[in-house]
Amino acid sequence: MFLTRLLQSAAYQYLSVIIAIVLLGIPAAAQDRAFELWAGDVIAVSGQQNIEFPIYMRNTSDTIVGVQFWLIMSNPDLVEFTFDSIITEGMLLENWGYTISSLGGQNHDFYIVAGAGDPPSYPDAILPQDGSIPLLKIMADAYTVPDTLTDSVAVQHFIVENLSHFCFADKYGNSVGIRIDTVPDTSWWECTVWADPPNEEICLNWERISAPPADSFSIEDIVVSSLDTTIARVTDGSMIVLPCGDANCDRSVNLLDILEFIDVLYGQGKDDQFELLPAADANGDGQVNLLDILFLIDHLYGDPPGPPPICPGVY
Ligand SMILES: [Ca+2]
Numbered sequence: 001m002f003l004t005r006l007l008q009s010a011a012y013q014y015l016s017v018i019i020a021i022v023l024l025g026i027p028a029a030a031q032d033r034a035f036e037l038w039a040g041d042v043i044a045v046s047g048q049q050n051i052e053f054p055i056y057m058r059n060t061s062d063t064i065v066g067v068q069f070w071l072i073m074s075n076p077d078l079v080e081f082t083f084d085s086i087i088t089e090g091m092l093l094e095n096w097g098y099t100i101s102s103l104g105g106q107n108h109d110f111y112i113v114a115g116a117g118d119p120p121s122y123p124d125a126i127l128p129q130d131g132s133i134p135l136l137k138i139m140a141d142a143y144t145v146p147d148t149l150t151d152s153v154a155v156q157h158f159i160v161e162n163l164s165h166f167c168f169a170d171k172y173g174n175s176v177g178i179r180i181d182t183v184p185d186t187s188w189w190e191c192t193v194w195a196d197p198p199n200e201e202i203c204l205n206w207e208r209i210s211a212p213p214a215d216s217f218s219i220e221d222i223v224v225s226s227l228d229t230t231i232a233r234v235t236d237g238s239m240i241v242l243p244c245g246d247a248n249c250d251r252s253v254n255l256l257d258i259l260e261f262i263d264v265l266y267g268q269g270k271d272d273q274f275e276l277l278p279a280a281d282a283n284g285d286g287q288v289n290l291l292d293i294l295f296l297i298d299h300l301y302g303d304p305p306g307p308p309p310i311c312p313g314v315y
Pocket residue numbers: 245246247248249250251252253254256257
């Protein structure tokens with residue numbers, strides 16, 4: 001039993017690291033911004049379909065009538081978005097009109113443009129709210145991943161660098177949380193055709209180049225948009241894809257998972273059954289019980305080894 005607790009302790013430490021990282025994405029420490037957009041953190045299992053990935057928005061002062069943003073996955077080998085169904089019922093975008101698409105064309109990014117109805121009334125505008133209700137839930141499917149998986153985090157990045165694809169508009173047409181600055185912009189020029197003597201210092205054709213050395217330069221004021229981080233915050237979320245059979249959620253399948261099964265089903269961890277999900281149904285029969293332990297033992301230690309766990313993908 002001591003070995004069991006020791007091994008489990010190690011597993012819990014690893015799990016606690018994951019949770020600590022995940023919790024960084026939750027806005028508890030970010031209540032100082034007037035506007036915030038963030039993605040929820042989700043744990044899925046290999047092969048799971050219809051994973052709900054929530055997007056949250058919090059705004060303390062503005063009324064939002066238009067939305068567009070772009071998400072992209074950092075690890076497209078794990079998950080893809082499904083575009084035939086998103087969830088808006090009961091969400092902030094309920095009754096909004098919207099279009100969704102993949103700008104990359106591979107279902108590994110998600111671009112939405114949405115509006116709250118006809119101006120000037122905007123019948124479904126989002127009034128200031130605390131962020132407890134998701135903006136919407138995006139659907140995703142996880143690919144089947146092996147139990148030898150080492151990098152199982154598909155982080156979702158909001159693309160705000162390109163502000164042509166990011167806007168949360170109020171009813172006056174202002175982009176909430178966006179700062180507009182006028183800054184000097186230097187252009188560098190190279191002469192490609194000089195005049196013949198005696199006018200050899202006259203350039204007949206200029207070509208713009210990216211950086212010096214150059215034959216000349218010009219300066220002009222340009223308008224630059226950026227996220228005003230003094231009043232707005234945008235935070236990525238994560239989707240962790242666990243291999244099936246990973247009962248202790250440490251992203252590998254081994255003896256620790258068998259010990260976790262035994263402890264939760266029959267030992268001192270009976271109150272911790274939530275840790276078994278979502279990857280504990282190793283034999284895929286829809287229940288978590290002794291049969292899953294036997295299945296996992298056969299897979300890991302059978303001679304010859306039994307088949308790999310196949311979770312049903314519905315929890
Ligand atoms: Ca494990």
